[in-house]
Amino acid sequence: MQSLTPYPRVSLKSVIRTNSPSSTKRVVAPSRMVVKSAYRFDSASAVANAEIKFSGEVGSTRADWQSTCAILASKVALQQKDGHKTLDLVPKPVTISDLLPAPIHGSTIRVAYQGVPGAYSEAAAGKAYPNCEAIPCDQFEVAFQAVELWIADRAVLPVENSLGGSIHRNYDLLLRHNLHIVGEVQLPVHHCLLALPGVTAEHLTRVISHPQALSQCEHTLTQLGLAAAREAVDDTAGAAEFIATKNLRDTAAVASSRAAELYGLEILADGVQDDSSNVTRFVVLAREPVVPRTDRPFKTSVVFAAPDGEGMSALFKVLSSFAFRNINLTKIESRPHRNQPIRVVEDGESGTAKHFEYLYYVDFEASMAEANAQNALAEVREFTSFLRVLGSYPMDMTPWCPSKRA
Numbered sequence: 001m002q003s004l005t006p007y008p009r010v011s012l013k014s015v016i017r018t019n020s021p022s023s024t025k026r027v028v029a030p031s032r033m034v035v036k037s038a039y040r041f042d043s044a045s046a047v048a049n050a051e052i053k054f055s056g057e058v059g060s061t062r063a064d065w066q067s068t069c070a071i072l073a074s075k076v077a078l079q080q081k082d083g084h085k086t087l088d089l090v091p092k093p094v095t096i097s098d099l100l101p102a103p104i105h106g107s108t109i110r111v112a113y114q115g116v117p118g119a120y121s122e123a124a125a126g127k128a129y130p131n132c133e134a135i136p137c138d139q140f141e142v143a144f145q146a147v148e149l150w151i152a153d154r155a156v157l158p159v160e161n162s163l164g165g166s167i168h169r170n171y172d173l174l175l176r177h178n179l180h181i182v183g184e185v186q187l188p189v190h191h192c193l194l195a196l197p198g199v200t201a202e203h204l205t206r207v208i209s210h211p212q213a214l215s216q217c218e219h220t221l222t223q224l225g226l227a228a229a230r231e232a233v234d235d236t237a238g239a240a241e242f243i244a245t246k247n248l249r250d251t252a253a254v255a256s257s258r259a260a261e262l263y264g265l266e267i268l269a270d271g272v273q274d275d276s277s278n279v280t281r282f283v284v285l286a287r288e289p290v291v292p293r294t295d296r297p298f299k300t301s302v303v304f305a306a307p308d309g310e311g312m313s314a315l316f317k318v319l320s321s322f323a324f325r326n327i328n329l330t331k332i333e334s335r336p337h338r339n340q341p342i343r344v345v346e347d348g349e350s351g352t353a354k355h356f357e358y359l360y361y362v363d364f365e366a367s368m369a370e371a372n373a374q375n376a377l378a379e380v381r382e383f384t385s386f387l388r389v390l391g392s393y394p395m396d397m398t399p400w401c402p403s404k405r406a
């Protein structure tokens with residue numbers, strides 16, 4: 001997949017070199033700053049060279065933001081290496097603030113998302129936290145890291161779409177990182193075909209967008225009769241921005257109407273998704289879990305693995321644990337088991353069978369505060385070799401309305 005984002009690629013090594021000592025900084029992301037994944041560097045010398053104090057003052061420049069990311073990252077790396085934990089890194093006990101939609105630490109909540117301004121993920125962040133500071137990240141993994149390194153308070157990441165299906169990368173990352181699902185957002189997604197002013201369909205030789213967005217518009221784009229190749233890029237709004245900055249008169253982007261406004265493009269076709277009920281589901285991630293409740297609808301997400309050789313029969317038993325308790329499953333997804341993807345079964349006569357091993361992700365409609373759910377999971381533990389609760393969180397109950405222009 002091509003990466004078209006024209007934002008400067010920030011390596012933390014270079015940030016440290018250009019850092020001015022004795023400045024006083026605060027974590028503030030300028031609105032068009034993109035956080036890049038470059039957290040591997042010599043943390044000890046980074047801290048020694050940088051000598052930045054954190055005082056809570058507002059740093060408003062991009063350099064401020066870059067330095068702050070570098071220092072935060074280096075502090076975490078250092079403390080982890082030394083086995084030394086500061087107050088910031090000790091898991092905090094759950095407090096009343098965890099029951100509230102946003103932390104009450106006095107400042108604007110910072111929400112990391114993948115993409116650039118105008119991306120649907122930014123809209124999802126705004127739906128979850130209306131007055132948040134949305135922090136653009138160039139990859140999903142960077143959004144996870146931004147929360148882990150305290151650069152952001154939350155990450156909002158897409159996990160499935162009603163037309164395109166699951167966003168597998170984020171399922172894999174959920175397991176690799178230790179963040180908790182604390183909420184979900186269902187966002188109606190209304191795509192537009194965007195191009196530079198004056199460009200018409202006949203000029204187009206290619207249409208670029210996020211692969212999910214292209215797949216959600218596959219039939220409509222074909223019906224429009226465009227003689228244009230489709231090319232996948234990192235995100236929808238990034239595609240629009242690329243066309244604008246490179247002045248591409250032969251290229252259109254599938255993106256939101258907000259992206260058209262932000263990057264000065266025109267809407268060639270409105271509502272190009274193959275179905276008007278196109279919805280993407282996002283999960284909200286945080287460093288600490290929310291306290292599960294029973295006074296409103298909750299969902300719980302878990303991931304488990306079957307014991308050796310018991311793949312489908314263990315899955316059957318797990319499903320029955322939920323079914324016998326009338327707990328409704330809303331989602332099941334299997335992913336290759338990364339550590340042991342294949343089980344080899346030797347049979348002297350007929351050769352060697354190779355079975356694929358899977359991890360199963362299941363969402364069910366119950367709160368971990370309910371005895372029913374606790375009993376189901378106690379039983380599931382008996383049937384599985386590995387079980388992790390990814391989060392128990394309030395369901396998005398906003399009334400349904402088909403996608404319309406963002």
Ligand SMILES: O=C(O)C(=O)C[C@]1(C(=O)O)C=C[C@@H](O)C=C1
Binds near residue numbers: 121189235237
């Ligand atoms: O590219 C964007 O705008 C995104 O927010 C990403 C993404 C995705 O990953 O599925 C999110 C929602 C839409 O389904 C299309 C793309």
